[in-house]
Each structure stands twice: as C-alpha cells, then as structure tokens.
Amino acid sequence: MTAADTSVSPAEDGAPAPVLAFRDDALGADDVVGLLARLKAGEVSAEELARAAAERIRAVDGRLNAMQTAVFEAGIASARAGTRGPLAGIPTLVKDNTTYAGLPTGNGTAAAAPGPATRHAPFTRQFTATGMTVLGKTRLPEFGFNASTEFEDAEPVRNPWNTAFSAGGSSGGSAALVAAGAVPIAHANDGGGSIRIPAACCGLVGLKPTRGRMAANETGRGLPIDVVVDGAVTRSVRDTAAFLAAAEQARRAAKLPPVGRVEGPGERRLRVGLLLDSPTGTVTDDATRAAVTATATVLEGLGHRVEEYRMPLDARFEEDFVTYWGLLAFLAGATGKLLMDRRFDRRRMDGLSRGLRERYLRQWHTTPAVLRRLRRAAREAYEDSAARYDVVLSPVLAHTTPRLGHLSPSVPFPELITRLRTYVAFTPINNVCGSPAISLPGPARTPDGLPVGVMLSGRDGEERTLLEVAYELEASRG
Template sequence: MATSDLTELYARSDALELAMLVRQRQVTPVELLDTAIAIVEALNPRLNAMVIETFDLARKAALNPPVGTFGGVPFFLKNIGSMWRGTSLTNGLSYMRDFVCDHDSDMVSRIKAAGFLLLGRTNAPEGGWSIGTEPRLYGPTLNPWNPEITSGGSSGGAGAAVAARMVPLAEASDGGGSIRVPASCCGLVGLKPSRGRITYGPETVDLWHGSIATLCVTRTVRDTAAYLDSVAGSVPGDPYIAPMPISPWLSQLAIPPKGLRIGYALKQPWGEPYAPEVMDSLQATLRLCANLGHHVEQHELSVSLEAAWLHYNVINAVETAADFDRLAGVSGRPVEQQELAPFNWSLLEYGRSLSAIDYAHGIAAVRKASQEIAKDLAAYDVFITPTLTQTPRPVGYWSMEDGDLKRYLHRWSDAGYLFGFNMSGLPAMSVPVAETHSGIPVGVQLVGRYGDEATLLRLAHTMEQELHWDKRRPPISAP
C-alpha cells in the first residue's frame, strides 16, 4: 500500500478498525507504527501533544504484539500516574524530571495485554489540577481545531493527539473533569467510569476516596466501549468494586436504548450563565433525545455545587501535600517553591495549613453532597448537562502561574457540572454534539446511575449514528 494511502486509511479508521486490518493481515503493526510516528513527527511540533517519546520501545513491541482486542494499534499513555517500568514519568513537574518507573501499574499491564503499541506520554499540566494543559516544563498543548484556544486539561495532550489523528485513542484520567474537558474542547468521546471500575493497583489502594478515574479519549463510542472491556476490573483488596455488566459493553451497543427518562439542567452552578452556543448545543441535544423516543424533562440539582467544590478542594489540597511528602522520600529532598507554578505552591501551602479535623470535615461534607447528588438523580436513566458551560477558553486562561488560589478555583465554574460526578462516583461522559459558528467543538455531558456505563454508551452510540461526529476532522490533522 502506498504511504499516502496508508496514512489516509490510518487517519480515518478508529482503533477497532485498525486492529481488524492487522488481524486480516492487510497491514502490519510495524506499518501502523511507522505511519503513526510519521504523523507525530509532522504534527507534534505544532501542537505539543506528546512530551515523552518511546518510539524504540514501540518498535520492539511491534515485532511481536500481544494478540488482544487492539493488537498492533499505536497508543499514548498520559504523563501523570501510570507506571511503566523503565520509562520516565514526570507528572509535568521539573521536580520529577529524573524519575523512572520501577514497575508496571495494573492498568498499564492491561493496556499492554490489549495489544497496544506505546509510543510515549502526552502532555499534562503540572500535577494535573487544571482544565488547561500548560506546564512550565513542557509548554502548552495547542488545540488542533484552533491553536489559539485550549485543548483542555488535564488530559489535554491526549485530546490534541487523538483529534489530530496521531493515535486513534489515548489514555486519560479524571479527578474533576480531566477526561471530559479535553473531549469537549477537541471534539472527542470521553467517559469517566464509575467509582471502582478501574483499579489503582498495585502501588495505590485509593485516590481521593475513589474520586479519580482513568480511562481514555476516543473518536468513536465503540472504541470507548471496547477499551473499557479491555481494562476494567479490580484486584484483591480494592476498596470499591463496581458491578460488571451482564455482557461486554461493546456488544451492548447493538441494542439501542428505548424510552429513557432523561433529566437536564439549564442553570449554571455558579459563575457566568451558559454561553449562547453552549445553550444552543444543549437544546439541540435534548430535541434529538426526544426525537429518539426518550422522555426529557428539566431538573435542577438541589445540592450547592459551589459549596461542594470548596470542600472538594480541601481534600485535594491535603492529598497534594501528602503526595509531595511521599515524593520527597523518593527524590531524597523536599520540593522547593521555585520548582512549582504559583498555583501549585499555593495549593501545597494550603494543604499543609489544614488540620486533621479540617480534613475530616471536608470528607464528611463531600460525602454528604455525593449522597444528595445520587438521590437527586435516582429517578433518571440519564442526566444531561453541558460539559463546559462556556466555549473553550484562550490559551493562557488556565495558566497555573496565577498563585491566587481562590481566584483560580473560581474559574472552574466553566466545569462546575463535572467534579460532582467524581465525588459521587457516578459514570459521566462527554460527547461532541455540535460546533460553534467558528467550528470549535462543543460537548454535552451524559450522567448515568452507578455502575451503568452501558446505558450511557448505548445512548451515545445512537447519537453518534445521527450526528456522525466521528467524521469531523480538525484543520491540523493527518494526512
């Protein structure tokens, strides 16, 4: 096959299609890898999506990839959290510049077993607590739809890479919207699964009381479903175990949902009202759901998300301080102020100032808000909100060089509907339902009952068949 033909085939195919071509021996894993590397080398200087390169390791793996669902498909890990033995992991921090993983996390073992070829790691903000991706260490990731606007965060490098067709899907993680925000900004599908769906093992038992989830960003719902089938599961001792579905999530996509009861929110949690184009996208989504035969009704959350957000950041600050204490044991010295962006230093200092009683009160308040959210939405099969209440912000808006903790956290009102489903453990996903007048993607968030990713995936799949978002391609993309 000619190089140009293979590049176009690679760019238009999702991961399952590429894996099928490998199984049918129409292409080889080496050919797919060479194509992916050529695209990365051409586009990454413009987007800064990949920051740690492991091409040589991928080339070795391509000679004999595991026979898994995604055998031979190129893939990126995120530069936060996931341990991959023998490779660098910095979490976007200059303080961790010399850190090398000494083992594989359970998640990475499952990713390898699925057959992926790991090309490297994608950019993420320093420490991850931002919905933009602009770390000092690597510089900002730019959005392939418009380089002047954010690609989102914290999985912004993954979002840009997948949208630009460097890889068909990439690892992403989410503690307050970090899968769903890049999915919305970059026109992708981003599912945050239920609490306990993905194990933190073996090195970690729990993260933020089960509020952080790892999965992926993709261009198609079926890739998300198949990826979830490949990596979901627990290990002995996990504190949360989500119920497994009666059949694989991928196979359930063949059954369109019928007569769902869908609630939706029209009021901004705090901050600015919905941007007009966000409201238009939400209304269009609700009309589509009604036309598909579902019952749609307005329902505003009774819990104060703004108050819950402040309590959630008590947990975040204390856990951040504890993380840096642990890192000091690994690096042999404590982090210094000049090694952190001003926001992260402020967050660290805030965490150190809080008492055990403050932390206990924060946990209690978050758990109570989580209970109220779950009770409030119990009557609905799906609850719909905007993913972001505003259109994507300019590059620099989410810069962590702002050391005013209160002011920076208030800016998260754009994502005010996201963190509540980290706290409550409910599954939530962003789907790219529309574009602005200037061609920038807009996502809506679908929220489901605990353990019921299947309904979200089935509804999203029917929406994808109507809207054909998988066919859209940004100006900066392969070939």
C-alpha cells in the same frame, strides 16, 4: 492528502486550519474498530500501524507540544514481535502520571526529575493487556490539577482544532494527539473531569468509568476520597465501547455488573434529566447552553422523555471540593521526595499547586468536616438524580474552551481559582460519588472552530446505558 500533509485548508468561517495528521498511510482515516478489521483481514500489520503513528506524531507534535516521552523504536519492535489481546496491534500512548516500566513518571512538574520506573502500575498492566502498542507518554499539567495543559516554564499543549486555544486538562496531551489523528486512542484519567474536559475541548469521546471499574489508580487509592479513575479518549463511541470491553476482559470488576461489548443503541426509551446550569450556581454560557439544548431536542426526537432538572446540592460543595483539591496539592508537596524523586523541590511547584497548598494550610483543621460534607452532598445529589432519571444530560463545562493563557498557572492564584471554579462546574460531582459519565461532541462548533462537549451521567455500573445513548447521538450527527 499526501504523506506530507499535516493540516487541512482554512475553515470557511475564518478559523485557522486545524492541525491534522491524517494521510495516505497504514492508519488512513480509520478508528480503532476499523483498524482491527483491517489487521484481521491482513491488509495492514501492527508494525506498519506503529510506524505510521510514530511518523504522524513526529509530523504534528512540533505544533501541539503533546508528547512527554517518545519510545517509537521500542514500540515498533514490540509491534513487530506481536502482542496478544482484543486490541492487539493498535498504537497508543500513556499519560505521564501513570507508572510504565522503563520510563520516568514526570507528573507534569518541574519540581522533580524522576528516573525510569521499575514496574508497571496496576492500571498500566490492565491497559497493556489489551494488546495495544505503546509509543510513549503524553503531557499533563502539574499533578493533573489544572483544566488546561499549560506550564510556567514550557510551551502549552495546543488544541489541534485551533492552536491558540487550550486542549483541556489534565489529559490534554492524549486528547490533542487523538484529535489530530496521530493515534486513534490514548490513555487518560479523571480526578475532577480530566478525561471529559479535554474530550470536550478536542471533540472526542471521553468516558469516565464507575469507580472500581478499572484497576485502582495508584494515586486515587491512597486518598481519603478516591476521586481518580482511568480510561481513554477516542474519536468514536464504538472505540470507547471496544476499549471498555477489552479492559474488562483483562480485569473484571468484582463489585460491578459486567458491561460487555456494546455495539449500538439500546431499545429502551429513557427518562432524561436536563441540567443546564451547574448545581453549584454557575450559569452556562450561550454557546454551551445551545449545544446541550439541541442535544436534548435530538433525544426527544428519538423518543426519550426529557425534562429540565435542578440537582439538589449542598451550597458548600464547590468550596469543599476546592479544599480537597488543596489537600491533594499539600500531599503532592509533602510526599514528593518519597514517591517521585529524592531531589524533589516543592518550591518549584507551579503557581496553581502552590496556591492550592497554601490555601489548604490556612484551613487544614476543617478537613474532617469537609470530607463528611463532600461524601454526603455527592451521595444525596446522586441518589436524587438516580431515583428520577436513567441519565442526566448536562454541559461538560460551563463555558466554551478558553484561549491559552486564561488558565495558565502564571495567572495570580486568586484570579486563577475563580476562573477554574466558573469553568469546571459540572464534572467533579461524578468523581466524588463515583458515578460514570461520558463526554460527547455537541452538534456544532464555535466561530473559532472549536468543538463544544455535552455530558451524559448515569447510575453506578451503568456504562452500557451511557454508551447506548451515545451511539444514538453520534448517529444523529452523521
């Protein structure tokens, strides 16, 4: 491609051309690990990579709407000055619900207009300690509550594979720009699937680490159940492994076994539980079921033992999680003036946030029982799967990526919450119990040109096992 190319020719199946930023520049088609090798060899400089990434973002963001705040010149200057760390010189982006000194933290909401932050969040310090060059912040749906990065009063973030479709949420801005090739890696975080969902929608690798693996999330650590953990989305398993090792080098998790650098498949053959339909009762659609079944066949061919599994889960788990979701919306509205902006106006919260908040206020008195049941149900389900299997293979989502508008916060709340419950049916349990899980691209795309994600869930602290299996699956796809 020439330097002006931002897309490829239309797909043979009739889907529109993907929005791609790949071009003949310093970044080329390399992933993080490939760029690090070229930096070490002196073939490119950190400044050249930062400039190329800035130009790529400029080229595609008019169609993707994924950037919240750009600080290209500051990032380029930082790259020119030089940074230290195992990922030094790699251009990246931070999600706009995480405090970064000098930039506002908008949280995706029109209810506030905060000023620049005075300090980094704990995870931001860990993230930047890897040496990466930050070029700005990416968009998310309001407070990260939605599984699609859409808004009532602004353009949605679009999927680079097919711009009529969602890029997922809540880390949709980060996922769209990584999938398009604008940057090779970007920050994401996950409170109910928000790393794994956009990774699945955009054909990326998205690891939700074990709770406690990363520095405590500022939002999550203040919650009754800490469901939020930070990480990144990447285009390759080796990049996710490199990021995890670099983050661990910056901050070691005292209560978890170290992961170290995972560089390929493991030798041990594993017991794999195959979970095709959600334990909450949601039935998986045909395209997603086919992707997961095909992945199970690959794992069997590689010598792993796969058997179908039904996870025992309290029938009230889904309802209780929505109630907890409502508690988070209530807290966002109640603390907005204190934590975000003294001019915060909760009347300007979007339809999803308002609906969740109002639902919670009708049943706030059930909170203690909801918290007890959530903890117990998640732990019992986790212990059952951990006793039986080394990993569990499942869909990331119960159906394929929806068109934009399907999950818009403008949809009437009763209908929207029903749609979300029948879409986000697999990911929340890992957030409640704290276990690690990874989203990987499945073996085929939909007729609309969209990826279909599959998920591997593991035992607490066993990210190494997930990455080793992920390497095998990635290699099987060529």
